[in-house]
C-alpha cells in the first residue's frame with residue numbers, strides 16, 4: 001500500500017494555476033485544469049528544464065516547449081514528439097491532495 005503524502009489543499013489552487021512541491025526531494029508541479037488536479041515531475045522531456053503554467057499549458061522555462069497539463073504530452077518542439085512528462089499519481093480526499101509515491105511513465109517507445 002503506497003504511503004500518501006500531503007501536497008496541498010484543493011482550495012490552494014484556482015483553475016489554470018500551478019503549485020511546486022517536493023517529490024522525494026525532487027521538484028514537482030501540481031496543476032489544476034478544468035477542475036481536475038494533475039502532478040508531474042518538474043522536468044522537461046527535452047533537457048530537464050523547470051516548468052510553469054501559462055495560458056492553461058505547462059511551459060518549459062528553458063526553451064519554451066509546451067505540454068498538455070492533463071496528460072503531460074509534449075505539444076511543441078523542442079520537446080520530442082510523443083514524449084510525456086513523468087506523472088505523479090495523486091489522490092483527492094476531504095479537500096486535500098496527496099501523492100501516492102508512484103510515478104507513471106507514458107513515453108511512446
Ligand code: FES
Pocket residue numbers: 044045046047048049060061062063064065077078079
Ligand atoms: S529543456 Fe525544456 S524545451 Fe529544452
